[in-house]
Amino acid sequence: MxxxxxxxxxxVTVGAPADDWSVLPGHSQLKDPQxxxxxxxxxxxAEAQKRWREAYEKRTTVEEIRQHQEFLKREFLRRIGGLPERTPLNPQVVGRLQRKGYLVEKIIFESQPRHFVTAVLFLPDPAKYQPPYAAVLVPCGHSNESKGYKEYAAFAALCASNGLAALVFDPIDQGERHQWRNPDGKFTLWGTAGHNMIGVGSILLGRNTARFEIWDGIRAIDYLQSRPDIDPQKIGCSGISGGGTQTSYLMALDPRIKAAAPGCYICSLYGRLIRENGPQDAEQNIYGQLALGMDHADYCIMRAPAPTLLLAATRDFFNIEDTWMSFRLAKRVYGRLGYPERMDLAETDTEHGFTVQLREASVRFMLRWLLGRDEPVFEPADLDVPTAAELQCTPQGEVMLLDGARSVYDLNRDYAQELKIRRENLWKTTPLxxxxxxxxxxxxxxxxxxxxxxxxxxxxxxxxxxxxxxxxxxxxxxxxxxxxxxxxxxxxxxxxxxxxxxxxxxxxxxxxxxxxxxxxxxxxxxxxxxxxxxxxxxxxxxxxxxxxxxxxxxxxxxxxxxxxxxxxxxxxxxxxxxxxxxxxxxxxxxxxxxxxxxxxxxxxxxxxxxxxxxxxxxxxxxxxxxxxxxxxxxxxxxxxxxxxxxxxxxxxxxxxxxxxxxxxxxxxxxxxxxxxxxxxxx
Missing domain, CATH: 3.40.50.1820 (Alpha/Beta hydrolase fold, catalytic domain)
Structure with missing residues (x-):
């Protein structure tokens, strides 16, 4: 032996099986070393969750809650790398569609210089609803069709058919906004793959993919408020999945959002999501947030007592039990502030997605809190929904093919160059x-x-x-x-x-x-x-x-x-x-x-x-x-x-x-x- x-x-020769050199079998105290x-x-x-829950239970006064809200907002912004300065939007209306019961304008604006955002604005029929309109911002989930995806376009059409304007915009790496272009000219990264790749370089810069999505959403609100046919004081936000993520972030950080309905996202990072599914893509992971004590419920708590509706699906991979737990935790804080009725939840017995019941629930909620209209809304079977091709804004279907277009990678490169100059000075002037x-x-x-x-x-x-x-x-x-x-x-x-x-x-x-x-x-x-x-x-x-x-x-x-x-x-x-x-x-x-x-x-x-x-x-x-x-x-x-x-x-x-x-x-x-x-x- x-x-x-x-x-x-x-x-043994190089390349011999690794188990020739194994140590742990028969000696490890671990059930599963891998x-x-x-x-x-x-x-x-789990230990961080205990600390978070203990601190939550101790914050019972209005003053303590307000202080914690401001603390979380500051830390949230710091951990995504802050936000850019506002620059001219340079918006262009590049096309219009006349649909049954509403109008559509196709828009391109610049959330940062030459960083183009494609969007479509669904407007109510002025013969039936008089402007200025309350407006709902609609961030899109991880569909590659993005603003042209039928469920998202249907939600916007339902809004417009009921007197609400709705602005649906393409997030980075979706729709017409793919950011990475191969040397052969092909756009090969989209959705989570694109967001994760952006995340690698962003992390090194102290940024997060979420920073770019959040800023696009904030600038989209700026655009809405710049229009004379939109009431700047009546802005809502609602999206599903990745759009639910963006809605959660935007509603937590931008007080201009008076009513928010994030869907198929809010559950708990301390709970089943990361234990059973693992962490999701780059923008859904904020640096140090669980050590800090910033769970999904806190996105609601940060905006309390502004009206918030959680849209949920019973059979979602974003666990429904954790959704209810976060809802209850947030609602208790709303109650401590004196407005328990402003935190609500709509659950439908379906799987992940912006299903018709959730679309209807969100429109009803927006009508109630933006316009004071508390009435039933049902989506008609013959709702006129444009196709993705009809909603295309750019000539070739990609913003990066527009003259002078700058990608997120370009924006990160610019910042990296700034940091390089700062580092050189820092290392010259600071004791080793x-x-x-x-x-x-x-x-x-x-x-x-x-x-x-x-x-x-x-x-x-x-x-x-x-x-x-x-x-x-x-x-x-x-x-x-x-x-x-x-x-x-x-x-x-x-x-x-x-x-x-x-x-x-x-x-x-x-x-x-x-x-x-x-x-x-x-x-x-x-x-x-x-x-x-x-x-x-x-x-x-x-x-x-x-x-x-x-x-x-x-x-x-x-x-x-x-x-x-x-x-x-x-x-x-x-x-x-x-x-x-x-x-x-x-x-x-x-x-x-x-x-x-x-x-x-x-x-x-x-x-x-x-x-x-x-x-x-x-x-x-x-x-x-x-x-x-x-x-x-x-x-x-x-x-x-x-x-x-x-x-x-x-x-x-x-x-x-x-x-x-x-x-x-x-x-x-x-x-x-x-x-x-x-x-x-x-």
Whole structure:
């Protein structure tokens, strides 16, 4: 048995099955190692929920509620990166349709300079309803047809047929507003895939995809209020799914929305949604919101006591029980403010979507609270609903084909250039130690003295001819296991110790003749470790966030993001914990320590090395990302989501950390954000 293990350990070739090097089977305390990070993060979210609920129960006075509303609004805006300055809308009415019982105007406006928004305004028949009209803003859900999708257009037509104007606009990456264009000219990203790709670069800038959607909605209200045929004091907002998300955000932040009806979205981030479905796409995850205490109910609470109706479907994947829970929590706050009747809920026994019953409920609600008309509304079977083709606003069906059009990627590039200039000045004028403390704070890397000493289990020891292999498990905190391999040269004091981390796990370079074997032959003691969520604890089967674009960690990444944590920072702390253990427990006094990192883990390696600058004598980075700025500049990236740190580019970029370490760093085969070889200057 031992001889077989020796053969496996010392003679295995590169590419051998990973289970030849496995540590956890038979030794792990985890029920499912591949779900380790999911369970760990959900446990922390459960603790955050307890704190949120305790604070909620204590806020009972009007003054306390008002203070909390303002606090949440400030934090909400800060965490999405604030909002742009208002610039001229330059609206154009590019077409008109005469329909049965109402009119349609096709509109293009600029929410930011040359950043075009396509919209259609459904107007009541002036022979039946006299202007100025109350108006309902209709953000669209994740249909690629967007404003032309039959359910959304039908809602607008129902509004107009009953005396309400309705402005339906295309969100980014939907309808006529696809933002990413391939070199071959094709628009290949839409909906959630497009929003998630925008999210990667936005995170690094301290922004969120939601920022752009929110601003488009705010500017759409500006447009409505600019029209003489619209009553600027009577604005409502209602949308479903992704449109329910936008409605929730807009109603929380823009007090001009007098009546709001978000649909098929409001449930609970503390509840079943992220436990059963996982976090949704980029704009539905606000940085640190669950650690802060900002759940779905809080979008209603932030606007209390303004009239709000939750539109819900019994068989929605946005769980109906959690919808009712959030409704009750919000309604209690409305009651504390003296207006319990202004918080309401309409449920229909259907699946996800803007079904006819929810369309009718929303129109009734808007008539009641915007016009004082409390009357039944039913959608006629012969409602005249335009097609998507009839509602097209641009000549070629894409805003990015208009002259001078600027995408969200362009807007992010502009901001990235501003931040680059600011960073250069910051690093020239700020003491280094102060800068590095800020770096550690942003990434979430504590000093080594504050990190716990891990429990360490030696699972197996195998003696070979030239080296000894040990299989270990590090447990730096409850719920986290880091399986590791230690290769110790026999009969010779090691010249140095090496922490070896690889994006594909500890076994990747462990075969005979491979990089780890070469280091051992140089009389170096090597500890190869699976940092959290890698190797044996890598989650599998996660598909929502398009693994081919964002890697296998998208939903776990966003669980951490909700808690204000970065994978870069958590893994940097793992490096520090195991490095200290190796230095204190296995290396003779005076023997130096090195760090070798392969792939996207180089960001964690750099953060660990600059956090404890005396710990590693040398840091060798293989295939490092050239910079976070490159992620923003390219726009399209591959497997960089887990490598992001929220707002990092406001203070530093990866080359700044390399410069801090100076000659102790060697770089091999640098890569751009697409994983392509880079031959330029770092």
């Amino acid at each position: 031992v001889s077989t293990l020796v053969m496996i350990v010392l003679s 779900s380790m990070m999911t369970n760990y993060l959900l446990g922390q979210i 130690e102060k800068l590095l403390e800020r770096v550690a704070e942003i990434a979430g890397v504590r000093p080594l003295e504050d990190l716990p000493r891990p429990d360490v289990t030696v699972c197996q020891t195998v003696n070979g001819e030239t080296a000894t292999l040990e299989k270990l498990i590090f447990r730096p905190e409850p719920g986290i296991e880091l399986p590791a391999l230690i290769f110790t040269p026999k009969d010779r004091q090691p010249k140095s110790g090496v922490i070896y981390i690889h994006e594909d796990g500890k076994a990747t370079d462990a075969g005979k003749g491979g990089p780890i074997d070469e280091l051992v032959q140089q009389r170096k003691l090597v500890l190869a470790v699976d940092l959290r969520g890698l190797g044996e604890t890598q989650r599998t089967g996660q598909t929502y966030f398009r693994p081919e674009y964002h890697g296998p960690d998208g939903q776990d990444f966003y669980l951490a993001y909700h808690l204000g944590k970065s994978y870069v920072g958590m893994r940097a702390e793992d490096i520090l914990v195991v490095a200290r253990w190796l230095k204190e427990e296995r290396l003779p006094a005076g023997v130096p320590l090195e760090l070798v990192s392969v792939g996207y883990l180089n960001s964690s390696a750099l953060h660990a090395a600059v956090r404890e600058r005396d710990l590693f004598q040398h840091i060798h980075l293989v295939r490092p990302l050239i910079s976070w700025d490159n992620v923003v500049q390219l726009g399209f990236s591959k497997n960089r989501l887990v490598n992001t740190v929220h707002g990092a580019l406001e203070v530093y970029d990866l080359p700044d950390l390399v410069r801090v370490l100076g000659e102790r760093v060697t770089i091999q085969d640098p890569r751009d954000a697409m994983g392509q070889e880079w031959s330029g200057h770092l």
